Amino acid sequence: MTIDMSQFFQVFFDEAEELLAEKEKLLLGVDISSPDPEDLNAIFRAAHSIKGGASTFGLTDMTEVTHILESLLDKIRKGEMHLTAEHVDAFLAAKDILKMQLDGHRLGAVVDLDAVGDVRMLLQSFVQDEIAPKAAPAISLAPIGNASESNEKYQYCFRVSFKDVRPSDLGVLNSELGLLGKAHSEKSPQGQDSIVLQTNGSEDDIFAVCSFIVDADKMEIAREEVPADSGSQKSLSEDELGYGFFEPIESMFPPLEGKDVSATTKPEVEDLGAPDLSGKNGKSAPKKEVEKHAGNQESTTIRVGIEKVDQIINLIGELVITQAMLTQRTQDLDPVSNERLLSSVAHLTRNTRDLQEAVMSIRMMPMDYVFSRFPRMVRDLANKLGKKVEFVTYGASTELDKGLIERIVDPLTHLVRNSIDHGIEMPSTRLESGKSEAGKLSLSAVHQGGNIVIEVSDDGGGLNRERILSKAKQNGLTVSDSMSDSDVWQLIFAPGFSTAEVVTDVSGRGVGMDVVKRNITQMGGVVDIRSAKGFGTTITISLPLTLAILDGMSIKVGEEIYILPLGFVVESLQPEREDIKEIKGKGRVIKIRQEYLPLIPLFETFNILPKHTDPSDGITVIVEVDGKKAALFVDDLVGQQQVVVKNIESNYRKIPGISGATILGDGGVSFILDVAALLRSVK
Incomplete structure (x- = not known):
């Protein structure tokens, strides 16, 4: 069976972009003089997650940058190096480079290789102490992180045994568990592939790391005696472990049951203190309990293409139009003999409005x-x-x-x-x-x-x-x-x-x-x-709030009905004849509370035979745009309603004074007025 890898690449691209944005936000908010250990850990985790994903998909250019970045962040979060403003500038520059590389892989954008090289050299110079920040007192952090260069003493030693694990996966597991302490791989007494881990973390921490690569029923965690030379044993390097060189299908995407695949690539590992090791023969907690715990985790988000959301919104718009048609058709029915029908239509109206609001909220960000x-x-x-x-x-x-x-x-x-x-x-x-x-x-x-x-x-x-x-x-x-x-x-x-x-x-x-x-x-x-x-x-x-559906006032000019966006309407009134003044060669104005406003007869604008030509016989609607007011002269006000906006230009052409169209309850088409354009037309 052929697997479409593009969908998995897209998930990585989306998650990497989210992690880069989060990393930048944390860097901009970090207190350089007294950095929060949790912030430093979060920045490190973001870099590490991007590195792991890039390695999985063979994006070596991103892996090389994040590897150096990760090493530098690891020193800073362990207190082996002061955080300085120069560090923050370098990390932000590295974020820009990673974003550029990400766009290169996703969109085919041009990648400035000289800029990439400059940032790598800058980061490497920090790591090698060529720019020599003085050593700082150790910051007390959670026990996440590779301690291969530390002389820290560990309280616990675990043997994590695996069934049917690939050598490449074992190398990755060794590297990942090394972030919890000191780890090395060897054969268990039963001949299984296993990793011996010295750590101050808990059994749950180990499970949280391993569950992203192997299933829970293919691993066992057992406690062993802590070696006397704990803290001096040298962990294998990532190069020796072959980090990043593993097969990209089953190992990349473990079973998704109980996992949220829409958020970040790895959860934050929580320090739960000393583990409960009361199980028989030092074995880990029963696997059934672990699997049950994992299975109860529910996904809280789902990725959906915006085109699918737009399709649903268009269908809801058609439903709104159909509901308006039904409402109009039933207005003339006898309410006594058609009580059940009218009640059903009213119920449909309420449900349609609720459904419309719920669907519109999906597009809200x-x-x-x-x-x-x-x-x-x-x-x-x-x-x-x-x-x-x-x-x-x-x-x-x-x-x-x-x-x-x-x-x-x-x-x-x-x-x-x-x-x-x-x-x-x-x-x-x-x-x-x-x-x-x-x-x-x-x-x-x-x-x-x-x-x-x-x-x-x-x-x-x-x-x-x-x-x-x-x-x-x-x-x-x-x-x-x-x-x-x-x-x-x-x-x-x-x-x-x-x-x-x-x-x-x-x-x-x-x-x-x-x-x-x-x-x-x-x-x-x-x-x-x-x-x-x-x-x-x-x-x-x-x-x-949205361009898809708007509240509008239906106005009538001659036999035509137009929709006036309610947001521009100030008031409506029937003016007195003495309030209408003619300015020779310029048109007419109307006096509203000691203020003269230009009068715009819509029947002249759209060349329509009107019902009234004298403003005092019709209705004047006062509208305001950018602090400027004008009066629209119309024949009648029909009512107020929500309308579904349809694009005119994509189906016909641009019409002066018109911003869109909608379908009315009787099936007819009504134009939506472009109020700003109408006011601009006033000389």
């Missing part, structure tokens, strides 16, 4: 997926600019649709870079103004109704009103000194606008902020700026 990308970028950029920045996040668990999450990364990247470059001052400048040396940059996300509000905030110098107005005049923009601050701040979103005096590779080329606003508007969102000179700037982005 935490904002941490986005936020986790920035600590490294902030650190590197601040160092490059000679600034000190404290980066904090709030609401990382707040969820947003996957499609929107992927599209919000670039706009947020622009905003974060600009906050560091333009917003936060140099340390000396901050001290002169009575601030702390380190500027504060925060990212936050919170749900508000059907939207998510994301804020990028800094405590820097704030926007310079005079400089912005001066630059706007140079660019030929229509401005005045009497403009409100909020209108002045919006000028920075104009194409090609930049107040930077020096063009650098960080910012100052006049691109970015206009792209930010355009991308956010295309996602149905709005962006706003608040700033105070000397106190900082906050940029707020408001986005719908």
Whole structure:
């Protein structure tokens, strides 16, 4: 039988990427002066897991980097070497190299071999003490780790015997168990392949390591006397054990019963103290109990392709449309004679809404997926600019649709870079103004109704009103000194606008902020700026939680029904005739509470024969986008409903003023209005 290995490679790629992200997060948060032993162990485990997976699949380039990285991390976590800022920089550089190599194997991306060689040499120089950190006092860690270079005394000695194990697997088992103490392989008195392990760990630790390579019923653990020379016996090296050279099918993928194959490659090994060795003849705990324990572990996640999720969402959308059709068809039925039918339809409506919400939640991802990308970028950029920045996040668990999450990364990247470059001052400048040396940059996300509000905030110098107005005049923009601050701040979103005096590779080329606003508007969102000179700037982005289904107001113009996204609606009213004013050659405006708003007759926009031509006979809907308001003149309001968004461009072409379409309960097609485009059309 031919086994499709591509699926297993994909699992490794996904898990390796998760481990690299976790490793970077730990490195950025580590306290260099007093590192947490658990953090050091976690970083080591991430490197070791990547090394094991890369060896399994024969990815020797990644194995070579992680082997050196693992050796260096092992010295640091044992207290044989001080952790320094240079170490952290080197580890982060190694993470970048491993990510590049991973993309090379997964996507065929180009790998810079010179950069790989430089990082390997840098790591090797640390290992060989060419850059000589002074020896530190030993840090008390859990008994995980290869102690072949240590003179530590061990309390326990176990013989782990195996049935029908391959020589290559035995070598890997020896290497893995060596992380718990000192291990060497030999034949048991019964002639079985076995490994003798001296350790301070427990029997459960041994089982946790071995169960990833052999089945529980093919191994036995027995206690032996601790040798007198414990602590001085030399363990075999990984080269002598042939580490990494083993067959890639059965040994790579042990039986999956009771294992979570969607998370990390290995669980954290917990120090459970001294083992209970009351079994007869020193044998290990009964295998049935061990197998039962393993079998009771349930998988909590499953990997599913996004295309399958999208397919389910599309089907749910069709179900929502069908349910709306049934509801509309039954509206005219006699409620007495058709009570059971109407009750069933109402029940279907409730279940359809619950099912829709449950399925939509599958596409929702935490904002941490986005936020986790920035600590490294902030650190590197601040160092490059000679600034000190404290980066904090709030609401990382707040969820947003996957499609929107992927599209919000670039706009947020622009905003974060600009906050560091333009917003936060140099340390000396901050001290002169009575601030702390380190500027504060925060990212936050919170749900508000059907939207998510994301804020990028800094405590820097704030926007310079005079400089912005001066630059706007140079660019030929229509401005005045009497403009409100909020209108002045919006000028920075104009194409090609930049107040930077020096063009650098960080910012100052006049691109970015206009792209930010355009991308956010295309996602149905709005962006706003608040700033105070000397106190900082906050940029707020408001986005719908999902693009697949939206709450809309049905409006009627002539015989046509349009969907107006509810998020843009402020209010609706029937205006008085005296509130409508004509501006010669410019169109009409409507007076709403001492404010004049442009009036947009939709029948003129879409060339439709209307029911009413006088706004005082129809309905006016006030909408707002980016702080700008306008009044849409329509014939009637039909109602409010959730609609399934269908793409127009992929099936027809771009229509001005239209962002999409939906299918109504009667089977007819209704266009969804592009409110931002309608307001831009107002001169």
